[in-house]
């Protein structure tokens with residue numbers, strides 16, 4: 236241990252010496268030097284020190300399977316990743332009232348935070364022209380499954396991840412009901428949720444432009 240410490244100390248000292256500018260002048264001497272009358276042409280920037288990176292830094296550890304499982308909760312548009320469980324609008328309503336309404340309003344429309352419910356007349360999609368048009372689950376979201384993923388992952392913001400899967404299913408069902416996307420007695424689960432037809436589904440297209448080109452001069456890794 237002691238010898239390792241000494242090694243580190245020597246290393247640090249070495250760095251300081253190596254970093255020192257060979258042309259450095261003592262401060263007092265610098266103060267006496269008068270500024271050149273004419274501006275010198277700018278020097279080429281000094282090259283970065285080419286210190287070799289070690290193969291390993293020896294920090295961190297492999298994540299355990301349990302840790303990976305806890306993080307691996309994404310739900311795809313097609314419903315892949317949805318857990319077992321189910322919920323109805325009636326299941327979700329009281330949870331919404333106690334844990335969500337304070338920020339999103341009694342019926343998902345009143346705020347003060349994001350408006351969650353409401354469709355536009357004729358399911359119009361004016362968002363490119365009118366940035367103030369309300370983007371709700373019913374007016375803007377292309378996939379119903381996103382509601383499950385997002386609410387389980389992020390809401391309520393003061394305790395994300397605290398809702399049980401059945402509670403999330405109930406909340407999703409209630410929000411879909413408030414958006415007039417499912418009837419009041421519908422049961423939402425891993426099979427039925429991906430089948431909910433979203434008005435904005437066909438308003439989004441896959442981006443076929445390919446991978447972005449690196450900026451000119453950018454170093455490839």
Ligand code: HEC
Nearest residue numbers: 334335338348349351370371372385386390391392393406
């Ligand atoms: C403390 C206030 C607060 C509470 C409580 C809360 N939310 Fe939110 N919610 C927010 C804020 C703020 C955002 C916007 C977050 C952002 O844009 O990053 C948001 C965003 C959302 C969105 C995405 C809206 C969109 O269109 O992008 C959904 C869905 C949502 N919340 C559902 C819920 C549900 C369900 C609950 C109850 C379990 C809940 N929220 C509780 C503050 C809250």
